[in-house]
Amino acid sequence: MLDLVAGLLIALGTVFFVAGTVGLLRFPDIYCRLHALTKADGLGLALIALGAxxxxxxxxxxxxxVLIWFFVALASAVGGHLIAAYARRMDRTREGSLRHD
Amino acid sequence: MTDPLILFDLLLAGSIVALAVAVLSVRDLFTAIVVFIVFGLLSALAWARLAAPDVALAEAAIGTGVTGALLLKTLHHLRHFSDGQTQDAARDLTAVQPVPMGVTVANAAFCGLVALGLAVAFLGAPQAGPGFDALVSDAMPHSGVAHPVTAVLLNFRAYDTLMEVVVLLAAVIAVWQIERGLTEAPAPALGMVWAGFARLTLPAIVVIGTYLLWKGAEAPGGAFQGGAVLAAVGLLLLLSRLYVPQPSHRGLARWAFVLGTGVFAGVALLVTGGGRVAFQYPPEHAKTLILLIEGLVTISIAVTLAALFHGREPVALNAPESRHDT
Amino acid sequence: MTPDTIYGMTGIAVFAIGLAGALCAQDRLRRMLALKLCSVGAGFLLVVAAWRRPPDVPDPVPHALVITGIVVMVSATAVALALIRRLQTLEAEDAD
Amino acid sequence: MTTFLGGVLIVLLSSILAGLVRVLRGPRMADRMMAAQLFGTSAVAILIILSRVTDSPAFLDVAMVFALLAAVTLVAFVALALRRVR
Incomplete structure (x- = not known):
């Protein structure tokens, strides 16, 4: 019984990983991809960790x-933030330099 | 015989080979570095699969931490100094004349031959020939620790490990000489979220590094893994400029570099003084001595790896040596 | 087909690819990466040599050797990359 | 159960391989870096499941190291890139 529940949780988590990868491949720009990624892999790993x-x-x-899950969730949230901040700043400087020209 | 994981093994092995090809064949250098980091990730998985958690730990800690950061730093430097926005400018500086086709073919044929020879030797070798397992398990009671890999590293083959620490020391001396007198880069603005993250994560990494070191006595882990994890703290501090190396800290850093080598060699000398061969620790003190060496070697490794990433020796800005010393 | 044959062949392939890359690479950073591939391939062969069929524990000596190899390789990488950076700086100054 | 977990491992590994397309195609450096971050998480998931399948808790430590150090490469990338922008 317990094994069955664990198996279901792990299967569900795997589905989230696959969804995250599909989002990574299919979404049009970097901000959308970031959204798909941090949500999907955070939730997917949580379910797999619970099952395990x-x-x-x-x-x-x-x-x-639990510790592993906590660190991954933290790192993926902060990593997403850093990447987004970086991409936005790059976009801005590109626009700025275009206007300057 | 029918291992349910055999398909997983085949897929993993295939992707590792494909990634190795991709590292060398993609045009963009940044992509090559990212692919190389993923290659390290997958080879750590393969090593875990081959029941080598110690090796997987070392590869995970060093491969994802220090190596990736070093490669990215070097690429950043290359693109910055060729001051082109694209990597084509960088390539113009380093690339040379096109290689004639014949040379490429000869190289490929040579490598194919080497691979063929290795494969014949590997497949022809007796399955699971006599290793050192029996010797090691016989000697384990005298080693003072309960984990065979740690016993091999710090007791049975301690000379190798001593030399490895010496190699690290030599590397940091070489890097300081190579990068003499380069100036510091300004601090990046990483923002509030990063500051909160750092406050939470850096102590956690210190705890986990110490845990790996402590655990090395009876389970996978030990000085190198612990040191590499601790070095990540140094890397994060240096990258975010939470710590900027000061000229006045040079002496301390030098002490930290030689600490591991010094203690390792000192213990060996002490043991010889007691009328024994260099690394034949007296059994009743073996565990204490090994833990002492491991602890101090860990500090040394962590500081040395962080210094290897940082590169230049911290010097005062108006020091006599400047960048244009040639 | 057992894991040791599969990963042993992987190690040989990775070593050969790295060797070819080190001989043919055009720029210095790529040559460095190729040499690192070689070292990982060699590590694979050693770890495979240590592998024993699951109920038995693997041979610890090759594991210790590979760990030593990883640390030595990271030192060598750091020195090589410092040299690459320095050479690039000097070339850029010469070009000015 | 082991067969099922083996299937899960294969799916996770395939998702890494599919994600490699994003690394190779880009188009921006941040895209490639982001994909590498996802692979780190997938590797952690693979290690957690592998530690169940082969019953070796030591793999959890490897997963923990991956989880902790996942940020290092990313921070290195962002910090180095932002240095030039300022």
């Missing part, structure tokens, strides 16, 4: 899985 921790043997493993 249901199958874990010791509490230590569960703790480490």
């Amino acid at each position: 921790s249901l199958m874990a043997r010791t509490p230590g493993e569960v703790f480490r899985i």
Whole structure:
């Protein structure tokens, strides 16, 4: 029973990963892609982590899985922010230099 | 025999080879570097699959941390100094005359021959010939630690590891000499979100690095993995200019560089003084000595790797040596 | 087909590709990357040599060698990249 | 169960391979970097599942290192690029 639930969660998480990759490939510009990516991979990893921790043997493993999920969520949020800020600044300077010319 | 993971293995192996080809064949250098980072990621996965978590840890820590940042820094420098917006300008400076077709074909044939020879040797070798496993597991009780890889690194083959620390020291000396007197770049503006992230993550990385070091005695982990993870803290501090190396910190950095080598060699000398061979630690103190060496070597590795990334020696701005010293 | 044959052949292929790249590469950074590919290929062969069928534990000595190799390679990379940067700077100054 | 998890591993690895198209095609440097970030997360997921399949908790430490250091390359990229803009 527990295995079944874990399997379902992992399968659902994998679907989110696939969705994120499709978004990465199909969305038109960098901001849309960023949106698809951070949402999808954050949620996908959360579901997989939940499924895996249901199958874990010791509490230590569960703790480490939760820690991993926490760090990935944090890094992906901040990474998304940094990339977006970078892309926006690049766009601005490009526009600025065009107007200057 | 029918391992359900065999398809996964085949797919992973195929993608690793494809990525290796892509690293060398894509035109844009930045893409090549990103593909190389992904290549490192997948080879770490393959090593995990081959039941080598220590190696996977080392590759993960060094490959995704220091190596990627170093490559990106070098590319940034190349494009900046050829001051073209595109990489074509950079290529004009470094590229030379086109290579004649015959040379390329001869090179490819030579490499194919090498690969063929290796493949014949590899497939013809006896399956799982006698390794060092029996020797190592016999000697484990005398090593003072419970994890075989750590025992090999710091006890049975400690000379190798000592030399490895010396190589790191030599590298940082060389880099300081090569980059003598270059000036500092201004700080990037990374914003509030980054500041909050740094406050939360940097201490966490320190904790995890120390945990890896501590765990090395009985499970995968150890000085190199711990040091590489700690070096990432240094990298993040240097990149975001939360820490700017001051000329007055040079002495401290030099002490940190030689700390690992010094303690390692010092312990060896001490053991010889007790009438033993250099790395034959007395069994009752073996664990203490190994942990002492590992702890200090970790600090040394972390500082050295961060310094290797930073490159130039911190000198005062109006120091006599300037960039135009040639 | 066992993991060791699969990854052993991978290691050989990666080594050969890296060797070809190091011989043919046009710019310095790419040659550096090719040499790094070679080192990873060699690492694969060593790790494969350590592999034993799952109930047995792998041979720790090659693992230790590969870890040493990774650290030595990162030192070599850092020195080579510093040289590349310095050469580029000098060439740019000469071009002025 | 192992067969199912093996299938999941293959799907995750294929999603990395599909994402490589974005790395190769770009068009901007930020696009390529972003895709590499996603691969880091996928690798963490693969390692978590692999640690279940082969029952070796040590892989969780490898996943943890990936999770922590995923930011380093990205920060290196952004910090270096912004230095030139200013």
